[in-house]
Amino acid sequence: MAVEEEVSKRTRRREIVTGKKFNRKGFRNESEEVGELLNSEFTSDLLKEIRALEHTYERDGVTIRLAKAYGFCWGVERAVAIAYETRSHFPTEKIWLTNEIIHNPMVNNRLAEMGVFFIPQENLKKDFSEVKGEDVVVLPAFGATLEEMQYLKDLGCQVVDTTCPWVSKVWTALDKHTQRECTSIIHGKWKHEETIATSSFAEKYLIVLNMKEAEYVSNYILNGGDKAEFRAKFKNAMSNGFDPDVDLLSVGVANQTTMLKSETEEMAKYFEKTMMKKYGPQNLNDHYVAFNTICDATQERQDAMIELMDEELDMVLVVGGFNSSNTSHLQELAEHGGFTSYWVNEPTCIGPDNIIRYKTSNGEDHVQENFIPARPFRIGVTSGASTPDSVVQDCLERIFMIRKLRAGAEEPAPAALDART
Ligand code: SF4
Known part of the structure; x- marks a missing residue:
C-alpha cells in the first residue's frame, strides 16, 4: 500500500512537471538582456578586485580576508535569472511567486518593484484565492509542495519552476526511500520552505533538527519509549499518522540542502550505527539506506569559512538574509570557532x-x-548563497567609511562582544 501511494505521488509530480504549462528552463530568448540587468544590479567591482588580489584587500587600515567561496550559488543565480526572464517574457500578465524567490530582501524587493506579487501567507498557510487561471506563477529556488503544484495545474496557470536541481535531487532520494519502503528522516527545520516542500513528496517522514533530536529517535528505535511523548515532540515534524513503533523499522536520511554539512553527515552515520546495532550488520541494507544529497555550494561555503577560521582575525562579517538557513550556519561556524x-x-x-x-x-x-576600532584590524568576510555581491560591497563601503572617520582617534580595542553564544 505504502509503495503504491508513493508511486502515485511520484507519478503526480511527473505528470505536473511534464505538463504543457509547466516551464522548468526559463526563457532563453530573454536571457541576454536579463544577464546584463542582473550584472548591473547584483555584481560588485570591489569584490571582483578582492578576488583578483587572492581574496585579500587593504584600505585605510582595514584588511579584508574574503572567504574563497561565498555568495550567490549557481542554483540561486539560476532562479533569479528565470524570475527576471519570466517578467520579461510575460510583460502584461499578472505574475505571482509562491514564496520569496530566495532569502534576500533586496532581490525580493526588486521583483516586487517589477510588479511580481507574493502569495499572501499567515502562519505558514498560503492564500491562493486571488490567483486566476490566466496568471503566471513562479516557484522559488527551494521548490513548492506537491499540493501547491497540483492546485496550480488544476487552475490552469502557466507555472515557471525555478527549483534548484540540488533540491530536486533530494526529492529523488525520497522517491528511492519510499520504493524501499523506508521512512525518510529529513535533517532540517520543519518550518523552512524547502523542508515543507521536500516533506510533501515523501509518504512517511520525520523531520529531525539536530543531533539531540537524533539521539532521542535513536533511543526510541533501540529501546522503545513513550509513543504519545514521541508524537507530541514531533507533532509538526512528521507525516500524518506516523507511528514510531512501525515507521522506524527502516529509515533513510535526506536533508534540507542548506543544513550544516558536518551535522548531516554525523546524523546519517549515527542512524546507520543505530540500525546496525538494532538489526546486526548483515541486515543493515534492509533497515537503512543512504544517498548523498548535500549540495556542493553549501559544502564549499562552509569549507571556506572553516579555512578562514585558521587565520588571525579581529572579527568576522557574515552577510545574508535573516531567514537564510545556509547563512545562519556560516555564522554558527564562526561563533563555534570563538570569533566575534x-x-x-x-x-x-x-x-x-x-x-x-x-x-x-x-x-x-x-x-x-x-x-x-581606531587601530588597523583584519576582518573575515563571507556571505550566504542568496546574497548578491553588491550587498556585500555596500556593507564593506560602510566599514571603510567608519574606519576612515575614526582613523587617528584614540580608541581602545572593541569591548568583548556577546556574539559567542
Ligand atoms: S544552496 Fe545549493 S540547493 Fe540551495 S539553491 Fe544553492 S545550489 Fe541549490
Missing part, C-alpha cells in the same frame, strides 16, 4: 555612528557600539 562574528542582512545594519545591529546564529538580535 556579526551576521547582517543589509548594509543599513551598519550605522555611520559605528553601531552594528546583527543577529547571532540562534536568531537573537544584538547591537554593538564601537565595533570598529
Whole structure:
C-alpha cells in the first residue's frame, strides 16, 4: 500500500512537471538582456578586485580576508535569472511567486518593484484565492509542495519552476526511500520552505533538527519509549499518522540542502550505527539506506569559512538574509570557532555612528557600539548563497567609511562582544 501511494505521488509530480504549462528552463530568448540587468544590479567591482588580489584587500587600515567561496550559488543565480526572464517574457500578465524567490530582501524587493506579487501567507498557510487561471506563477529556488503544484495545474496557470536541481535531487532520494519502503528522516527545520516542500513528496517522514533530536529517535528505535511523548515532540515534524513503533523499522536520511554539512553527515552515520546495532550488520541494507544529497555550494561555503577560521582575525562579517538557513550556519561556524562574528542582512545594519545591529546564529538580535576600532584590524568576510555581491560591497563601503572617520582617534580595542553564544 505504502509503495503504491508513493508511486502515485511520484507519478503526480511527473505528470505536473511534464505538463504543457509547466516551464522548468526559463526563457532563453530573454536571457541576454536579463544577464546584463542582473550584472548591473547584483555584481560588485570591489569584490571582483578582492578576488583578483587572492581574496585579500587593504584600505585605510582595514584588511579584508574574503572567504574563497561565498555568495550567490549557481542554483540561486539560476532562479533569479528565470524570475527576471519570466517578467520579461510575460510583460502584461499578472505574475505571482509562491514564496520569496530566495532569502534576500533586496532581490525580493526588486521583483516586487517589477510588479511580481507574493502569495499572501499567515502562519505558514498560503492564500491562493486571488490567483486566476490566466496568471503566471513562479516557484522559488527551494521548490513548492506537491499540493501547491497540483492546485496550480488544476487552475490552469502557466507555472515557471525555478527549483534548484540540488533540491530536486533530494526529492529523488525520497522517491528511492519510499520504493524501499523506508521512512525518510529529513535533517532540517520543519518550518523552512524547502523542508515543507521536500516533506510533501515523501509518504512517511520525520523531520529531525539536530543531533539531540537524533539521539532521542535513536533511543526510541533501540529501546522503545513513550509513543504519545514521541508524537507530541514531533507533532509538526512528521507525516500524518506516523507511528514510531512501525515507521522506524527502516529509515533513510535526506536533508534540507542548506543544513550544516558536518551535522548531516554525523546524523546519517549515527542512524546507520543505530540500525546496525538494532538489526546486526548483515541486515543493515534492509533497515537503512543512504544517498548523498548535500549540495556542493553549501559544502564549499562552509569549507571556506572553516579555512578562514585558521587565520588571525579581529572579527568576522557574515552577510545574508535573516531567514537564510545556509547563512545562519556560516555564522554558527564562526561563533563555534570563538570569533566575534556579526551576521547582517543589509548594509543599513551598519550605522555611520559605528553601531552594528546583527543577529547571532540562534536568531537573537544584538547591537554593538564601537565595533570598529581606531587601530588597523583584519576582518573575515563571507556571505550566504542568496546574497548578491553588491550587498556585500555596500556593507564593506560602510566599514571603510567608519574606519576612515575614526582613523587617528584614540580608541581602545572593541569591548568583548556577546556574539559567542
Ligand atoms: S544552496 Fe545549493 S540547493 Fe540551495 S539553491 Fe544553492 S545550489 Fe541549490
